[in-house]
Amino acid sequence: MKVSVGDVVLPGDYCEEISAAGEKSKVIVGPGLQKESNHVYVTKAGVLKKKNPNTYWVDYYQKRYTPARGENVIGIVIQKAGDIYRVDLGSSMSAALSYLSFEGATKKNRPNVQIGDVVYAKTLVGSKDMEPELVCVDSYGKKGRLGVLTDGFLFKCSINLIRKILNPSCPLLDSLKNEWPFELAAGMNGRIWIKAKTMRETIALGNAILGAEYLSDEEIKAMCANIASILAGHVA
Amino acid sequence: MTEAADLKECKLKHMKCELNVLSKSDGSAILSQGETVTLISVNGPLDIKVQNQSIEKCYLEVLFCTKGGRPSVPDRYKEHIIRQTCESAIMGSLYPRTGITVTIQELEDYGGLLSCAVNCACLALLNSGLAMRYVFAAVSCAVDETGNVILEPTYQEVMNAKARFNFVFDSRNKNLITGFSEGIFSEAAYEEALEMSRAASDLVFTFYRDIVTKYSNVI
Incomplete structure (x- = not known):
């Protein structure tokens, strides 16, 4: 099926927009897309995205890491x-x-x-x-x-969650860092290492991150406020 | 294809699906088609034994677990069919020297188990994020005693059928990628069943797109 940028795509779909752009100038074809003869085919299920000028990729769900340079x-x-x-x-x-x-x-x-x-x-x-x-x-x-x-706590999550929390527009870490101090390292291979002062804070932080996976920005802010109040002992 | 047009109204069994049902596996899906239910888990690309490694493509392993838990020869045959179908769709050359495991658990079988398992495998592969050439859809058919072709037969119809067919189509050109038939049938009946299934496969592809649309909104 023919698709365009912003659509939900399945493997086997092709995008004429990319091939047309490729005739005029150089195009960067990112993950989830594959050039085959004269079409660019989608290979993964997700949303087709574009970044100007001429960078295309598919945003898809993934749990297993495949190594890429510079991550x-x-x-x-x-x-x-x-x-x-x-x-x-x-x-x-x-x-x-x-x-x-x-x-x-x-x-x-x-x-x-x-x-x-x-x-x-x-x-x-x-x-x-x-x-x-x-x-x-x-x-x-x-x-x-x-x-x-050293020290701290390591846990696994989906690769999409890592991309989500590292996105500068995601409010999760901004909201949490104002509530209590902690250290965090997010690996692009779906692993997060956290370290806070007490075990209570570490658990709260871990739950906040894992709970944010399917929430919108507004819901994330509400959840962070909620967790912070529980942690402070205002709510039983 | 006028036949295809009025088949739009034809119904496949009601499909319900949930993706990512298992927390530990890389991709998983549970699919019910009517009363037939299967659960599939996909893991990979994984590290595997050197004797199974291939330097040019991934090694695909399909395990079929019946409700009773005891493997039998027909189950091994199903494994083989599903493995060949998945192998044609997965871009194995992107994962050399690795293995991909597809584990199928039968939960309920009221006819059309094989087509349900194939569709469920496709959804689980989509969920796992493995690169694929196309998606595939399986449709089952049966020929009853009077020679009529029935699309997606019920349990009773499967039991009384003279012949049973399973067809798998790819999403690019609707080419037949797997055909599996049992029983006695005429060439005309086969052709009719093939065309009916080809038209009905559209419904399955639409279903896939709906499912992916639903979960793409939240990631």
Whole structure:
């Protein structure tokens, strides 16, 4: 079936708008779209979106992560193998994290990373044919916010929820950060690490994030206010 | 296709569906067509044994669990049919050296179990976010003793039928991708059933679009 931008699409639909735009100038075809002979076909069920100029993609529901280059992810160290750590990202293959890709690490000065540690890292290689590779430094060799996450609480959620809470227009984190202090790291692989002062606050934060998945912006604000009042002890 | 036009009024069994019913699996769907109900869970792409890995495409595994829980030869045959159907739709080349598992649980069988399972598998695959070439829709038919072709037969009609057909069509050109028939029938009856099912598959595709529209609004 022929579809246009903003429509709900199913695999097998094609969009003539993209092929027409492609004849005039360069078009960036994002996830959920595939070029086949002279048509651009949809491969995933969701909503066809466009960003000017000429970037098209499909917004779809997903729980399983497939690694892509340049995304911040949260992994669990599962093995130390020679000069690399094996890190589980929840994808089909474990990722490799070199011990030299930490800030200030040298051959003699190894970073202190144990099996079972949770790391916040960036994907350097994300390809279907190669194993994913992670780094805990940026291109200047600084760690920034990357590295081992100590203490706190890790939980899983859908990849759409991560995209939703990281969207600058989403009021969830803005509302919550005014209520009580906490630390949060959201990995694009569907994992969230949180750390608050008390266990009560941590649980409240986790429930607020998971509860926000299917709510609208207004409902999120109301829910945050509600949770904050329960936490403060105003409501039994 | 005048036949297609008046078949618009023809009814398939009432379909009800819920996506993402299982919290742990990557994609899941429960579908009822009339009184027949199946539950499907899709997991993947996963890490699998080296002997099953293929360097050019994913390994697709379909497991069929009956209500009784004991697997039998006809069930293995159903697994095979569903596996071949799904394999044609999934873009396996995007997931090399990985495995995808489709687990089917029969909940109620009042005729048309295979077509219900195929449709449910398609919905579960849509929910899992795996790349697919097209969506597919299955329609079942039966030929009764007098030689009339019945679309989506009831349990009683299935029991008394001389022949039973299951057809699966793709959404791009409505091509037949799977045909499964049992019993004794004439060539004309087969052709008639095929065309009836092809027209009726439109209803299933519309149903898919409605379901996806409903859940796209909230994500």
